[in-house]
Amino acid sequence: QPVLTQSSSASASLGSSVKLTCTLSSGHSSYIIAWHQQQPGKAPRYLMRLEGSGRYNRGSGVPDRFSVSSSGTDRYLSISNLQSEDEADYYCETWDSNTRVFGGGTKLTVL
Amino acid sequence: EVQLVESGGGLVQPGGSLRLSCAASGFTFSAYAMTWVRQAPGKGLEWVAAISADGAGTYYADSVKGRFTISRDNSKNTLYLQMTSLRGEDTAVYYCARNQPDPISGSYLGCWGQGTLVTVSS
Numbered sequence: 001q002p003v004l005t006q007s008s009s010a011s012a013s014l015g016s017s018v019k020l021t022c023t024l025s026s027g028h029s030s031y032i033i034a035w036h037q038q039q040p041g042k043a044p045r046y047l048m049r050l051e052g053s054g055r056y057n058r059g060s061g062v063p064d065r066f067s068v069s070s071s072g073t074d075r076y077l078s079i080s081n082l083q084s085e086d087e088a089d090y091y092c093e094t095w096d097s098n099t100r101v102f103g104g105g106t107k108l109t110v111l
Numbered sequence: 112e113v114q115l116v117e118s119g120g121g122l123v124q125p126g127g128s129l130r131l132s133c134a135a136s137g138f139t140f141s142a143y144a145m146t147w148v149r150q151a152p153g154k155g156l157e158w159v160a161a162i163s164a165d166g167a168g169t170y171y172a173d174s175v176k177g178r179f180t181i182s183r184d185n186s187k188n189t190l191y192l193q194m195t196s197l198r199g200e201d202t203a204v205y206y207c208a209r210n211q212p213d214p215i216s217g218s219y220l221g222c223w224g225q226g227t228l229v230t231v232s233s
Contacts, residue, residue, distance in 0.1 A: 034219035036156075043206060043223045044148075051215065056148065059221070091156055095217045098170040100146065100158035 002028040003104035004092050017080040020106050022092030024073040025104040035068065035077045038105075039088040047090075049080050050075050082110050113137040113222050115207050120227030127197050127231070133190040133207030133224055141165070141185040144210035146220060147192050149203035149229075157203075160192065161210070175201075197231045204228050 002090040014016035024031050035047040049057045050068040065083075069076045072085040079086055086099070087110040119131040133145070147159040160181040161170045169181050180193040190207050204226040211221025 017221065019201065032213060032215055032217075032219070036220070036223075043225045044220075045223065046211075046219070046221050049219055057214075075170070089155075093156075093219060095219065098161065098168070100148075100161065100220075102148075102156040105155045 001096055001099060002031055002094050002101055004033070004094060004101055006090075006092060006103035006106045008104065009107045009109070011111055012082055013111045014082055014084065016082055017028070017078065018082060018108065020077045020079075020090055020108065022075045022093070022103050024075070026073065028094075029073045031096070033075045034093045035075075036091045036093060037088045038091065039085065044091065045091055047077070079108075086110055115209065115222060115224030117207055117224045117227040120205065120229045122230045122232065123197055124233050125231055126200060128195045129191070129197065130195070131192040131194070131205055131207075131227060131229070132211065133192075135188045135190065135209070138209070140183075140188040143218055144218060145183060145190045146179075146208045146210055147181060147190075148206045148223075149201075149228075150204045150206070151200070154203075158190070162190070175224060183212060194229070196232070197229075199231050202231045 005023040030052050034049045036044040038044045046059045054070045056068045065080045067078045089105045091105045114136045116134045146161040162181045178196045182191045206226045207224045208220040209222040210218035
């Protein structure tokens, strides 16, 4: 079963860019992941789906300030022109054999 | 508009039972597998259980296996989670989510409900 590892926190200034990382465990570099955003006090929201090749699908209504990329076992979520509403927890998700795994989440602070 | 609305949460004593519901609208409920995910206070997301579109297949996290039962009524567009032998560590917000089939394999969680809080305490 894959394991997803995320940094616990990140910060960046309003209007700048940030890149969040989700790392798949060894041997799982081909796995597809999904990124979710959870704003304070709200339910999670699906953002984007990302393959190891870099192919992706964007969720409905997700601004193009959000982009994704892949390298080996790393899956990235980049956010440009940071807005105050981007301050949130970001989770990656993957799946295998009828089970589902989440990363521990990254708390993004917009300074 | 796709909507998932959970209900049934509340305060329950350790060892007690509770049934959560998730009312779905805005899509063909019977065509989608569904999932329950929980989030303990101040913690991350934890997958709890999933059910196939027709209800024939059910899957559980080890932490709830034998205590929780996921089910659905496609005629009522409703997903359920029956929780028994509840423990303090089951205290969490419980979210239902719709499984979105992935073009390659499996599925990801493409739509989430707003959640319902379950508190297990004496």
